[in-house]
Amino acid sequence: MTTFDSRSGASRKPEVWITGLGLVSSHGAGNAAHQALLMDDRCNPVIDETRFAPYPVHPLADIDFCAQIERKGDLRQMGIWQRIGVYAAGLALDDAGLSGKQELLDKTDLIVAAGNGERDEVADGNVLAALADAPSSCGALTGAAFGKALNKALQTAFRPTLYLAELSNLLAGNISIVHGVTGSSRTYKGEEMAGVSAIEDAVRRIESNQGECFLVGGAFNSERADLTLSYELCGALWQGPFKSVWGRSSLSDGNGGFIMGSLGAFLVLESDAHAKARGRKPYGRISAVASGQAKRSTDERYEAGNADPLLQELNAKLDAPLRPGALGVLSGASGVESATSNELGWLDGLESNGVAPAIRAFGTLLGHSVEAHFPAGLALAALAIAEGRFFRPFDDSGRERLFEGAPTRLLVTGWGHWRGEGLALVETVDTH
Amino acid sequence: MGKQLQDNRSRPVVVITGFGVLTSLGRGKQENWRALTRGQSGLHTITRFPTEGLRTTVAGTVDFMELAAYSAPALSTAMAAEVMREAVAEAGIGTRARFPGPLFLATPPTELEWPQRKALFGDVNDAAPEQGYKHLLRAASSGRFNDLYPLFQFASVGESLAEEFGTQGLPISLSTACASGATAIMLGVEAIRRGDTEAALCVATDGSVHAEALIRFSLLSALSTYNEPPEKASRPFAKDRAGFVMAEGAGAFVLESYAAAQARGATILGVVSGCGERADEFHRTRTHPEGKPIISAIRSALADAAVDAEDIDYINAHGTSTQENDKMEYLSLKAVFGDAIHATPISSNKSMIGHTLTAAGMIEAAFSLMSILHGTLPPTMNYDIPDPEIPLDVVANKSRQAKVGTVLSNSFGFGGQNASLVLAGEPS
Numbered sequence: 001m002t003t004f005d006s007r008s009g010a011s012r013k014p015e016v017w018i019t020g021l022g023l024v025s026s027h028g029a030g031n032a033a034h035q036a037l038l039m040d041d042r043c044n045p046v047i048d049e050t051r052f053a054p055y056p057v058h059p060l061a062d063i064d065f066c067a068q069i070e071r072k073g074d075l076r077q078m079g080i081w082q083r084i085g086v087y088a089a090g091l092a093l094d095d096a097g098l099s100g101k102q103e104l105l106d107k108t109d110l111i112v113a114a115g116n117g118e119r120d121e122v123a124d125g126n127v128l129a130a131l132a133d134a135p136s137s138c139g140a141l142t143g144a145a146f147g148k149a150l151n152k153a154l155q156t157a158f159r160p161t162l163y164l165a166e167l168s169n170l171l172a173g174n175i176s177i178v179h180g181v182t183g184s185s186r187t188y189k190g191e192e193m194a195g196v197s198a199i200e201d202a203v204r205r206i207e208s209n210q211g212e213c214f215l216v217g218g219a220f221n222s223e224r225a226d227l228t229l230s231y232e233l234c235g236a237l238w239q240g241p242f243k244s245v246w247g248r249s250s251l252s253d254g255n256g257g258f259i260m261g262s263l264g265a266f267l268v269l270e271s272d273a274h275a276k277a278r279g280r281k282p283y284g285r286i287s288a289v290a291s292g293q294a295k296r297s298t299d300e301r302y303e304a305g306n307a308d309p310l311l312q313e314l315n316a317k318l319d320a321p322l323r324p325g326a327l328g329v330l331s332g333a334s335g336v337e338s339a340t341s342n343e344l345g346w347l348d349g350l351e352s353n354g355v356a357p358a359i360r361a362f363g364t365l366l367g368h369s370v371e372a373h374f375p376a377g378l379a380l381a382a383l384a385i386a387e388g389r390f391f392r393p394f395d396d397s398g399r400e401r402l403f404e405g406a407p408t409r410l411l412v413t414g415w416g417h418w419r420g421e422g423l424a425l426v427e428t429v430d431t432h
Numbered sequence: 433m434g435k436q437l438q439d440n441r442s443r444p445v446v447v448i449t450g451f452g453v454l455t456s457l458g459r460g461k462q463e464n465w466r467a468l469t470r471g472q473s474g475l476h477t478i479t480r481f482p483t484e485g486l487r488t489t490v491a492g493t494v495d496f497m498e499l500a501a502y503s504a505p506a507l508s509t510a511m512a513a514e515v516m517r518e519a520v521a522e523a524g525i526g527t528r529a530r531f532p533g534p535l536f537l538a539t540p541p542t543e544l545e546w547p548q549r550k551a552l553f554g555d556v557n558d559a560a561p562e563q564g565y566k567h568l569l570r571a572a573s574s575g576r577f578n579d580l581y582p583l584f585q586f587a588s589v590g591e592s593l594a595e596e597f598g599t600q601g602l603p604i605s606l607s608t609a610c611a612s613g614a615t616a617i618m619l620g621v622e623a624i625r626r627g628d629t630e631a632a633l634c635v636a637t638d639g640s641v642h643a644e645a646l647i648r649f650s651l652l653s654a655l656s657t658y659n660e661p662p663e664k665a666s667r668p669f670a671k672d673r674a675g676f677v678m679a680e681g682a683g684a685f686v687l688e689s690y691a692a693a694q695a696r697g698a699t700i701l702g703v704v705s706g707c708g709e710r711a712d713e714f715h716r717t718r719t720h721p722e723g724k725p726i727i728s729a730i731r732s733a734l735a736d737a738a739v740d741a742e743d744i745d746y747i748n749a750h751g752t753s754t755q756e757n758d759k760m761e762y763l764s765l766k767a768v769f770g771d772a773i774h775a776t777p778i779s780s781n782k783s784m785i786g787h788t789l790t791a792a793g794m795i796e797a798a799f800s801l802m803s804i805l806h807g808t809l810p811p812t813m814n815y816d817i818p819d820p821e822i823p824l825d826v827v828a829n830k831s832r833q834a835k836v837g838t839v840l841s842n843s844f845g846f847g848g849q850n851a852s853l854v855l856a857g858e859p860s
Contacts, residue, residue: 077716110711114607116541116542116543117541119543121564121565122564124549124564124565125563125564125565127546128549128550128553128564128567128568129564131546131550131553132553144482144484146550147481147482147484147643148482148484148485150481150546150643151482151483151484151485151486151643151647152485154643154644154647155485155486155647155651158647158648158651159651160648160651160652160653164716164717164846166541166648167541167607167609167846167847168541168607169607169608169609169845169846169847169849170716170846170847172711172847172848173711173716173846173847173848173849174716176711176712176713176847176848177713177714177715177716177848180713181711181713182710182711182712182713182725182848183710183711184709184710184711185608185709185711185847185848185849186606186608186615186709187606187607187608188604188605188606189539189587189605189606189607190587190590190603190604190605191585191587193587193602193605194605196602197602197604197605197606201619204623204626204628205622208625208626208627210622210625210626225564225565225566225568225569226543226565228565228569229544229565229568229569229572230543230544230581230584230585232569232572232573233572233577233578233580233581233584234578234581234582235575235578239573291601291602292601292602293591293594293601293602293603416587418582418585418587418588419587419588419591420587420602422602
């Protein structure tokens, strides 16, 4: 539920400043690796089409996790998903000048967007192998022989510490342990909407003086067979050679699909007063977030246009109307139909108000990172706003028109491949 | 002068106008309260799955819901819907299928379970066990298992509940492990205090007692192995406590701004007057040895409610029955309350309903509210051998009558999660 707080009051509502970024992806770690995407005339996605064939993935760049996770014991306790997140969180804290400042970290609130933790594929494979001899009719755990075999197989295959890699909130737990962020800790779930909820919680709390300084974001490990399996179950995954987001959605078979991308994206968000008091300059500010869940029809797909009324409502919640002219849009479109076409249709519809969207589906370059995707879009928007230039088109589909000059406002979108929609507006900050 | 509709910080007072409870003791808050105050246990020997070869065979499973087939998300969703119906009906708010506020939902892990993995595995005839997930993927790509997908997405539990109850906006799903229920209440309180909404539907549910979950907790040596008799398995604060008992259940609260509730003539059941939370950086499963984060969570809840420790009439403890939790909870309470802690009655509902994990904070907040409404403190059962290192005023083995105005309810979870709530009766 998002209502933009438009109550006029004597005291000014705090602004939400982005003062730290931590990005890790197939393109590398840190701001420089991702600023390069802004500077290069043609930036190519990094793809591995063979390792998980027929599913291509955007694999994580070679990262030395020890740079952010010093204790070997901590590393051993984490799966790759948690390592990516803890690493990206550390980069964001470094970037915001918070690392090691325990007094500030004690008051920093942590919000993480998470899916299920990581399963041990080898352990699961061993259990399956052991179960191969158990009765085959086991729609429910009723067969005593199956149950007995399962008990034995699980107790043999699993180690105690593995459990902790599997809890959704243990990414947050590890960030607290490794980086000392201990104000409070909340983990949101719900696939793409986890990322929207996480950002929205931080923004609303800052705007209403319920918190001053937040570390918020998420992580995604694309190189995980257990995740591949769950997304393949609904046919959400793209198979075959790489195509851009728009290239996947426009194909005639109509289903499209997403390509998973390993990614960690964390932002430090703080009130303008809090940032000023410690002498920090922002990349930009988040001036509005809106979220909702349009009805998608009973066949679990959008019907063309039936999400429009809700989308217009979301647009209306932005703190100032979108003005006529070019508007850079970092689209979180996944490539899954019909959510992708529906979003594109809505964006194209902005033109009737004179807004000319220059869309960049960042999933083309980074892959789709589900829970981390919306925070990643915000981080890219912050980089672009701060650099005073927008990205070149990410593909040659013709969907992504050129954008000249320095953007002052950027729209970030996050349409869930299955459910939910989120929007945020990132703007330049006048610090004079 | 009317009642104070804002607190001393000019925030809207957040009241409770309806709530629902479901545990292994039964359906609905009245049935649960009757059993709880009589010292009845919902814990029993597990029958859902074979327990042969397991060290722990006791749990507080909910076996009376009618499901086509058990899975954690199916049971969690069914229980959540039932407690939401109870809460919304009591509050008399909104219309059928339109609740005038957002949904804050605490849900357990939602992923494929072994029966489904096994079904996928068995679906491909040329089974080569060493292929593991590759083998499962081949079955999944056939498209014949697509109906499994919505069941094992976090968003789908929230979606089906949001649809049934017509809550507004994006359904919010969250997890703070065993503090999740308290966190869901906090989110509702914050949204109302911000003026985002006049009402919120806060729900926590957990139906995840299956073989793998039990074995994982067992491997962490977290579970009680006092299997016989099952009602003796959970022994919070007792010297011979030896682990928690996994359990299932759900709780729901309808929260409203006092002004909105009064305006529509709703019965005010109580107030959520304070919330506090704090993360621990010490260890993944253990608490900081001095209890600093717990102390901080309790203190901030008291401060948020603008009350002192002396104002707390009763404590609904997290009290899991593990050696570590109960000792650390005592030490932290002692640090906050000083000597007053020895004269403040405390009980752990987990002695009878077990540890309902994701739902615990919500269910125990509901029982805290009932203590206020009924003037009865439910007992801590199995408190036969007091632990001299935990000199608390445990409500031992029999419920106690007491006038209760203000309750502190604690919830702590793996991953350094600590949350405390202060609940009170309607302002006089």
